[in-house]
Each structure stands twice: as structure tokens, then as C-alpha cells.
Amino acid sequence: MKFTISVLPGDGIGPEVIEQGIKVMEAIGKRFGHTFDYRYGDVGGIAIDRTGSPLPQETIDICINSDALLFGAIGDPKYDNDPTAKVRPEQGLLGLRKALDLYCNIRPLTIFQNLKHLSPIRPENLDGVDFVVYRELIGGIYFGAKGRKEDGNYAFDTCEYRVEEIDRIAKLAFAAARLRGKKLMLVDKANVLETSRLWRERIQQLAKENSDIEVSYMFVDNAAMQMIVNPAQFDVILTTNMFGDILSDESSVLAGSLGLIPSASIGSKTSMFEPIHGSAPDIAGQDLANPIATVASVAMLLDHLKLEKEAETVRAAISELLERGIGTADLKGLEARSCSQVGDELAKIAAG
Numbered sequence: 001m002k003f004t005i006s007v008l009p010g011d012g013i014g015p016e017v018i019e020q021g022i023k024v025m026e027a028i029g030k031r032f033g034h035t036f037d038y039r040y041g042d043v044g045g046i047a048i049d050r051t052g053s054p055l056p057q058e059t060i061d062i063c064i065n066s067d068a069l070l071f072g073a074i075g076d077p078k079y080d081n082d083p084t085a086k087v088r089p090e091q092g093l094l095g096l097r098k099a100l101d102l103y104c105n106i107r108p109l110t111i112f113q114n115l116k117h118l119s120p121i122r123p124e125n126l127d128g129v130d131f132v133v134y135r136e137l138i139g140g141i142y143f144g145a146k147g148r149k150e151d152g153n154y155a156f157d158t159c160e161y162r163v164e165e166i167d168r169i170a171k172l173a174f175a176a177a178r179l180r181g182k183k184l185m186l187v188d189k190a191n192v193l194e195t196s197r198l199w200r201e202r203i204q205q206l207a208k209e210n211s212d213i214e215v216s217y218m219f220v221d222n223a224a225m226q227m228i229v230n231p232a233q234f235d236v237i238l239t240t241n242m243f244g245d246i247l248s249d250e251s252s253v254l255a256g257s258l259g260l261i262p263s264a265s266i267g268s269k270t271s272m273f274e275p276i277h278g279s280a281p282d283i284a285g286q287d288l289a290n291p292i293a294t295v296a297s298v299a300m301l302l303d304h305l306k307l308e309k310e311a312e313t314v315r316a317a318i319s320e321l322l323e324r325g326i327g328t329a330d331l332k333g334l335e336a337r338s339c340s341q342v343g344d345e346l347a348k349i350a351a352g
């Protein structure tokens, strides 16, 4: 089959890890008889340097007309160190989410047996940990009315949700639970927030229509604690934009390195796949970055294209490499290889 993939490498280590992701996609394409037609675009700091905008219209056009989008990372210290800068790389990512209507962010957490020592959690508490966070991405308090009043000493942010926004992500979360452990937990603050009460009402209703799924509810403060003391209890976590932002970052720590965790952002027009880490300026340009998060994002992209066997092949390649005790320098205790060497190895294993 033939697919059009837009590729936005971005800044810092973005282009380095994306190169490895493409190597693996190419190996999969050859092995399973698919053609991936890549369309490259600029986003973030590099786009500002080249065009003055962190998200040029040309990039949006490339993305809208593709089957899926592979994204590296954005961010540059020259903007991080200048809080007054009006045009910023992060606007590229937020703009993409809005422009492509990327409403559902998915972050799976896998614990690799021989990397348990890297986690801040006791190894015995990591047994059986395998969950995924479904975070609503373009609504809630991050996008509601906000502002300052009077003398500037009063500020407000508004949290708003509509039933349609809840239903469309809930549908994806129920479908995911059906393919996993058949458990879905809504994380909210329904004892305090009206929007959370609307989420609960809707999920209670949808639970009746999805009676094969065990549905439960947890307040976000408790969930933040449970993720540390008993993370194995979770299967699919469904939550709002801000709670998901915080919980998914907390969950990522369990795995032991930022360089391991992929993500997907599902949209109504197209969908985007990206490692969760940033542009890591401290190691950029040194061939040190861990490309596994990006390669695992490629696996999620392949799943999204309904190439499940191909996606499984990529995940198996990652597991095999780590089981052999090979990884990048952030995976302390493994035999250290460069970013490009890990990419070569993964592509070789994926090629069969």
C-alpha cells in the first residue's frame, strides 16, 4: 500500500531522532511491500528562522493532505531564555493541534524488564504496569476564556466542555479498553468541578452502552498518588486536558527515561505521532539522543494506518534490542550506542 506521511523534524534533537524513525519505516516498507511518500515541513524555531512563523501555512497544508504526521520536537534556548519573545517555537505545536483538530492525546506506558533500575519507583511496584492515558487535547481550561481585569491584579482562566468533546474522545478510549484489559477509569474532580460532573454523567451513560468494559472513577488528586503507589491498577485512563497533561508527565517518569515514551494525537483531519520529549538542546547535534520514543511513535503511526502486524514488528524490534542490553547513554547499565547506531540496529531487526 502507499501512504503520504508528513514529517516535521523541528529543532534540537528532533531531526536526529526523526532520521532513525524514517530508517525503521523504510525497513518496514521494504519488508511488507508498502511505499511511504514523505513530505517534509518546518515547525518551531527552525520555521521562525526560515519564514518568521513557527507554523507556516505551507506546513499546515502539507499536514492536512497526508495520511499521518511524524513530529520530532520543538524548542530553542534562544527563545526559552527570552520570555518577552512574542513569536515562539511552542506556538508551532499548539497551532498544529488547533489547525488539525487533534483532540485526543494518547500516551502508552510500557515498562521494559531490564530498565526497571532506571525508574524512581521500586522494581516490585512496576510488575504488571501497562497503561495508557487518553487526554482531551484542545478543550478545557487551556482553551477557555482567560484574561486580566482592572489593575492587572485579577486573572481568570475558564474551564469549559461540551458533550460532543467528551463523547468523541470517550469513544476512542472505550475502543482502546476493548483491545486491552477492558478497564476504563475516568479521572476527574467531580466533587468540585461542574465540567467534571458533566464528564461523569456522559461516561456513566456511555458505560451502559459499553457494558463489556469495567468503568471506574477516581479523583485526580488520588490518581496522582495511586500512580506512584500502585500503578499496576490502571488500564485506560480517560481525562481532561489539564489533568491529562499533569498525569501523563507523571506517568512518563515511571519508565525511567523520557527517551522511551511515544505519543499519538488523533484528529478529525489527520493524526500526529511524536516522542514526548523536547528538543534537548543540552545533547543536540552530538548523536546522543535516544531514538526509541520516536521509533515507538512510528509503531503507533503504523497501528493508526491499520498496519497492525507492521506496528508489532517495530515494537518487537525495540524489545529485542533492549533485551540484548543495547541502548543509548541515557539508559544507564546498557551497552551505550549512538543515536544513529541504535536507529541502524532497530531498522536491521525490523527488516527481518
Ligand code: NAD
Binding pocket: 013, 017, 072, 073, 074, 075, 076, 077, 080, 090, 093, 258, 259, 275, 276, 277, 278, 279, 280, 281, 282, 283, 288, 289, 290, 291, 293, 330
Ligand atoms: P527536554 O525533554 O528537551 O529535555 C529534558 C532532559 O531530558 C534533558 O536533559 C535532555 O537531554 C533529556 N532528554 C530528552 N529527550 C531525550 C532523548 N530522546 N534521549 C536522551 N535524553 C533526552 O525538556 P526541556 O529541557 O525542558 O526542554 C528543552 C526544549 O524543548 C524547550 O525549548 C522546551 O520548550 C521544548 N519542549 C518541547 C516539547 C515538544 O516538542 N513536544 C516537549 C517538551 C519540551
